[in-house]
Amino acid sequence: MQIIPQIETPVSKNYSVFEENLIKLLNAIKNNTQNNTGTYNSLPQIIIEQNFGFNALLLCRDLKEKHKIKTAYAFNMRDKNRISLLSDLITLKQIGLKDIIVFEGVHPLKTEFKSAKPVYDIDILGLGLMLKRGLMNDIQADLFNFGAVIGSSAPVDFLKAKKLIDIGADSFFINYGGVNPDESMIKYIKSKNKKLFLNVKELSIKGSLNDFIKSIDNFGFDGVIIKITDENLNVFTRK
Amino acid sequence: MFLTEKKDIQEIDEALKKYKKIGVVGCASCASVCLTGGSREVKEMKKHLEASGKEVTFTISIDEPCDKRVLKEDIRFVEDELKETEAVVVLSCGTGVQTIGEFTQKKVISGTDSKYIAQTEHIGEYYALCGGCDVCRLNFTGGVCTVTLCPKGLLNGPCEGHNGNNCEVFEDKECVFVKSYEMLKKYSEEDNLNKIFEPRDYGHSAARTKI
Ligand code: SF4
Ligand code: SF4
Numbered sequence: 001m002q003i004i005p006q007i008e009t010p011v012s013k014n015y016s017v018f019e020e021n022l023i024k025l026l027n028a029i030k031n032n033t034q035n036n037t038g039t040y041n042s043l044p045q046i047i048i049e050q051n052f053g054f055n056a057l058l059l060c061r062d063l064k065e066k067h068k069i070k071t072a073y074a075f076n077m078r079d080k081n082r083i084s085l086l087s088d089l090i091t092l093k094q095i096g097l098k099d100i101i102v103f104e105g106v107h108p109l110k111t112e113f114k115s116a117k118p119v120y121d122i123d124i125l126g127l128g129l130m131l132k133r134g135l136m137n138d139i140q141a142d143l144f145n146f147g148a149v150i151g152s153s154a155p156v157d158f159l160k161a162k163k164l165i166d167i168g169a170d171s172f173f174i175n176y177g178g179v180n181p182d183e184s185m186i187k188y189i190k191s192k193n194k195k196l197f198l199n200v201k202e203l204s205i206k207g208s209l210n211d212f213i214k215s216i217d218n219f220g221f222d223g224v225i226i227k228i229t230d231e232n233l234n235v236f237t238r239k
Numbered sequence: 240m241f242l243t244e245k246k247d248i249q250e251i252d253e254a255l256k257k258y259k260k261i262g263v264v265g266c267a268s269c270a271s272v273c274l275t276g277g278s279r280e281v282k283e284m285k286k287h288l289e290a291s292g293k294e295v296t297f298t299i300s301i302d303e304p305c306d307k308r309v310l311k312e313d314i315r316f317v318e319d320e321l322k323e324t325e326a327v328v329v330l331s332c333g334t335g336v337q338t339i340g341e342f343t344q345k346k347v348i349s350g351t352d353s354k355y356i357a358q359t360e361h362i363g364e365y366y367a368l369c370g371g372c373d374v375c376r377l378n379f380t381g382g383v384c385t386v387t388l389c390p391k392g393l394l395n396g397p398c399e400g401h402n403g404n405n406c407e408v409f410e411d412k413e414c415v416f417v418k419s420y421e422m423l424k425k426y427s428e429e430d431n432l433n434k435i436f437e438p439r440d441y442g443h444s445a446a447r448t449k450i
Binding site for chain 2: 078124125
């Protein structure tokens with residue numbers, strides 16, 4: 001099972017130093033015995049998330065072009081309308097980055113930007129639909145590997161997953177909230193030959209990373225995404 | 240009902256600073272129900288204006304100031320007073336304020352803040368259930384509005400942040416998609432659970448000022 005770190009671009013760190021530290025981090029992860037990078041070398045090595053920090057597209061481009069690192073771009077539906085999303089997607093197309101991971105996004109009321117206008121112009125299903133059918137100007141149908149972040153703690157999550165499969169989503173990222181995900185949902189997604197990952201915030205990992213990975217080994221995930229908050233001090237670097 | 244709240248009186252006083260002769264119009268419909276523009280509030284406004292040294296030229300409660308037909312009929316009762324009036328304080332929602340401004344061609348001052356279309360539990364407790372989104376989806380959602388009740392206004396299923404039952408944003412409330420699922424099951428309308436809603440057409444909504 002491949003372990004893929006996910007990190008948001010920071011608000012106040014130096015761009016170059018951050019980039020260098022990420023490279024060091026990826027080398028440390030490569031040496032982790034649980035990380036079966038050989039089997040799934042088509043998967044991204046890192047996921048860069050756009051949230052409040054500096055432009056993540058820029059970093060994705062540099063990791064890909066300067067460091068030859070397979071990078072995925074994660075973004076939310078909270079902050080941009082379809083015009084602004086199109087602009088990002090055109091940029092991704094220009095830099096040849098195909099792996100995108102989308103989620104609805106934490107509401108501004110749950111962030112430090114409480115008075116910000118939540119956009120949610122389209123939901124992830126709407127975006128997937130537009131991308132898979134080629135309904136976004138200048139973006140040909142199916143250009144991107146469309147990854148969708150979903151919950152799995154209610155029957156209605158399963159229905160959303162089914163709809164996402166219907167519109168052609170390529171991979172699924174199940175949010176882990178401390179409880180193991182619904183096995184029927186896992187089976188269903190796998191039966192449709194979709195890639196399946198577990199999305200874990202590093203704080204929800206009690207005990208060592210290796211023990212955690214062992215505990216989810218039998219679920220049949222293609223990988224586990226560990227969301228870290230600091231590139232230097234995290235679940236991968238802690239002794 | 241369209242919910243309004245009383246505006247900060249200082250803002251009203253500030254807006255009226257250069258006017259002496261003031262008329263007051265109340266709304267006997269929604270604003271009356273939420274105690275922002277009924278006859279009691281009209282009287283209170285008159286008292287306040289007089290205490291501030293203004294001359295109140297007339298007061299009137301109009302059944303529906305947002306309906307030009309009703310407005311045209313009712314405003315005749317104060318036709319003469321209106322001629323000598325410099326500004327009108329309107330205790331209604333923003334639609335009423337603008338309708339009166341357009342119809343009377345007088346300076347209008349809004350006495351309320353307009354909130355949302357509300358369900359009334361009892362006076363002082365209101366809920367927003369419909370945001371007037373242009374294309375109603377209630378027939379496919381088990382009669383609960385995901386556009387209004389989901390703080391993210393999602394159409395096609397829950398966000399990744401709920402905890403299996405409750406909403407990520409308002410943690411004491413049920414996620415509306417969980418509710419919608421229950422309702423569709425209850426009415427044996429499971430087919431609607433698979434319905435894919437295409438992205439909303441805001442171009443269409445923007446044209447709704449003229450139907
Ligand atoms: S879907 Fe919701 S917001 Fe839209 S019209 Fe129906 S009840 Fe109102
Ligand atoms: S938990 Fe449910 S109601 Fe709350 S924001 Fe997410 S989808 Fe909307």
